[in-house]
Amino acid sequence: MNPSTLASLSNLLIPTATIIYGLAMLAHTVEWASGLRVVKKDAEAKVLVAADGGEVPDAPADAAGDEEESSLRGEQAGRIGILLTVLAFALHAGGVLTRGLAAGRVPWGNMYEFSITASLAVGIVYLALLKRQRLQWLGLGVTFVITAALGIAVLAFYVPAGDLLPALHSYWLVIHVSAAAIAGGGFTLGGLASVLFLIKSRAEARAVDGKPMPAALRRVPSSESIDAVAYKVHAFSFPIWTFGVLVAGPIWAYYAWGRAWGWDPKEVWSLVTWVVYAAYLHARATAGWRGRRAAWVAIAGWFVFLFNFVGVNLLLSGFHAYSGL
Secondary structure, three states: OOHHHHHHHHHHHHHHHHHHHHHHHHHHHHHHHHHHHHHHHHHHHHHOEOOOOOEOOOHHHHHHHHHHHHHHHHHHHHHHHHHHHHHHHHHHHHHHHHHHHHHOOOOOOOHHHHHHHHHHHHHHHHHHHHHHHOHHHHHHHHHHHHHHHHHHHHHHHOOOOOOOOHHHOOHHHHHHHHHHHHHHHHHHHHHHHHHHHHHHHHHHHHHHOOOOOOHHHHOOOOHHHHHHHHHHHHHHHHHHHHHHHHHHHHHHHHHHHOOOOOOOHHHHHHHHHHHHHHHHHHHHHHHOOOOHHHHHHHHHHHHHHHHHHHHHHHHOOOHHHHHOO
């Protein structure tokens, strides 16, 4: 295929993948919502009383039947969500590949390309760990993030495929940006897991006080297991970020601009991101941090990463401005 045909194919595949990711997100929303409806019915059943003051005999059985039916419906919706995610991922990967072939280079030379590639990295990490760690409970968050990233990329960041500026012509572009994308995918999963940990731990604390836990959350692993997954993903991503951003980045900067470090806004916020995640891992390893404090630090790190990814390019200026839009 010639470059223009490949570019047109990429422009078709990426929006199509965005729509299918959105459908997967809708399926996962149904999965969660079905569990929340059961809790409401179960709670109502528990307060029903007969005229003589006794409990209605068949109310718990009805509630149990509703829960079983809704649980089955939720599981089916979850499986549909995963299948749609896999299909969307295949189209997404095809869109990134054809974009690179159309441009005749790696497909991450501007904000549009980095957005579609970094969101693909989120999908890669999620699907790679889906079976191993049983991360289907992150499906809603993952599909939401990828759908949002692709939607914004298509609507706000799109630029036609073209050649790179001279400073970007380096094999360090491959090393530096691919490492940042992979680490960013891990940070995203870790951030989503930390958010779910806070929700699950709160539900567990309420359950101790006798308050019902939503059926959707009962299908999720314990908060301790979620916390362990978040830690493992962060521990995997942090060395990649360290190498890609704080080692490969300065080396590339030296050859491109004649200095390894110049306190450019992107460099500063990359360092801030590194410091926050280093503090998270160090506190867990030495101070024995577990639970909510560590989760909040991880979430803060994720927001810093997102600002470094999007906010710096849009709001600040510096040597990295040419890779913005």
